[in-house]
Amino acid sequence: MNESLHPAGAKTSRPLRVGVADEEILRSVNRFGYLTAAQLGRLLYPNQHDQNRYVQRRLRRLAAEGYLLRLRELPTPRFGSAPLVYTLADKGRRQLAVRGVPLVSPYYRPSEELAKAWDNPFMEHTLAAVDVLLAASMLCQAYQVAMPRLLTERQLKRSPLRVKPAGHPEARSVAVIPDAWFQLRVAGGDVLSIALELDRSTEHQKHWRQKVAALTAWAEGSYQEAFETDNVTIAVVTPDTRRRDQLSFWTAEELGAINRSELSDLFLFTAASPVTTSPHAFFFDPLWYPAGEADPVSLLDPLPVDSLVEPEPPPPPPPVPPEPSVMPPAANDEDAPGLEWALMDDGEEADPRGT
Template sequence: MDDTLAPPKRRPRFRRSPEAIPFRITDGDVLILRQLARYRFLRSSHIAALVDRSLDRTNDRLCRLYHAGYVDRPRAQLDYYPTSGSAPMVYALGDLGAELLAERGMEFGHLELSRRNRNAGRPFIEHQLEIVDFQVSIERALRLRGDIAAIHSDELVSEFPEPTRSKRNPLSMRIGVSSAGKTQEIGLVPDLVFGIRFPDGSRRCFMVEIDRGTMPIVRADIGQTSFTRKIRAYLAAHAAKMHESQFGWRAFRVLTVTTDLSRAKSMKEALRQLNVPHSPGPSLFLFAVRDELRASDPIAYTWEDGAGRQVKLV
């Protein structure tokens, strides 16, 4: 049963009120806490979409949860909140929220979440929010379809071979990549991994890279970070069939969401210059421009692969 008490008066945004607020945890609150545990950082608008509530009602519950200590409002928002005050507030799971979920059976590798939330910087939070923007749009689009469903990374990991499940990060890969006579071992950790399940039980698996335009596309030294280095590693991992041995997948594709058409074009040109034996080449990668994608949704959107072919995810 939900809390029907009158909403609290206006309170400080980034400082918990010293006054006690009449409050009791509801099942809906627990659902909010579970979403924060899954995604790490969420805007209030994300939470409203995920729990299927109005934004006003969601904001009311989040206000109560914040002042009661169950959720945090990362202070890195103060860097931009004065100039974008209408932007939805960003939330993270607080220590009390984690303790509550732990009492209800959820496992946490560590607590002290509030300390980690305080230490999170603005660039990290903004990148995480862009990942969540994409993930929530995928889940909402598939929910509206009804005939197909999203497979969250947690569910995918639960089906991995046991040696992979026992790794600290089951979604990470390490692969040796050769370039100009030099071999470099590269670690790959996708920004997001998800699947789409079809009515016949089949599925498609995707790895996602959210590009913010800050990484150089090409560098001469493979030891330095670049987009080309990353896609070379993906191609090498596919050629070595790491997706089969580590994840038990028959196939996957890499989705790249980038900032503008010019950067997407440069990425595809760099990709076509690569030759990694036994890899699928440019067809492994699908590209989208962020603003265009937001105007549609990832399922309805027409992606373009590295060879310039138009592709739908479904």
């Protein structure tokens, strides 16, 4: 027993008995790598309008028992308090392994995970990418949409493809690692492969155009064999319309310079937030702009009229066991209402049916 958690004379609670709700949380954290209470609330309890208090209590309990690693809170926003980030810890990994669940990351070292949490740009970028993946997962829950495959950035980094940027024979080869890659199949139709690029307005024109040339070479080169698919759409999610239009223009300029103007629809740009936009609208409404074009398109083809899934109403969440008396709730455990995307929680979780 860890004496730092249970000092001499401290009153302890009984060990946690991992139930269905706990295992669902562990599976979700394993799948996406890092999650906040707000993100888990949207994914698992979209109709639980309690400002994520239920999820926060259960996360604290799992962290106290060693199933999850609770990382430091992100920078405090202008309004509200900073959200905490959770990743899978050793006991959680063992729990899933016993259940036969493949671990997304076979390597785990707590000190390295804690160090990553201090890298604010990395963590904010990672959580914003997770928001897009959560929107896709919620879409699959509510409609006849399947996600055959999902690879996070962490998984893609293990075996990156190296390419020479298209149209630049003098350039060195570079590794191409999207922020995520996943596939969606609508109503049993063809599979669409999506490479996600999450922009946070940090790249200047020269660097972005180099990335466009590299992504173009990647899509035209060994990508199809490596990913075992014959298609890809590079979906670029931006923080606002000004940045969306800027990247779209730069991309069209670079495609023209490398004689690939016909690939303008390979790159699609949106300023829609995957948190405040319903999953249905995010993927099926005309919110995406091909490079250099003024008319928006949808990321996915329209759904058939009978594609809405009608699941039985979910049962109320089970009660959370009392927390250990030596692990009081953290003062900063509320999710922040003032930051965008992963850090936003206005108390109204997105409806997965888009209604």
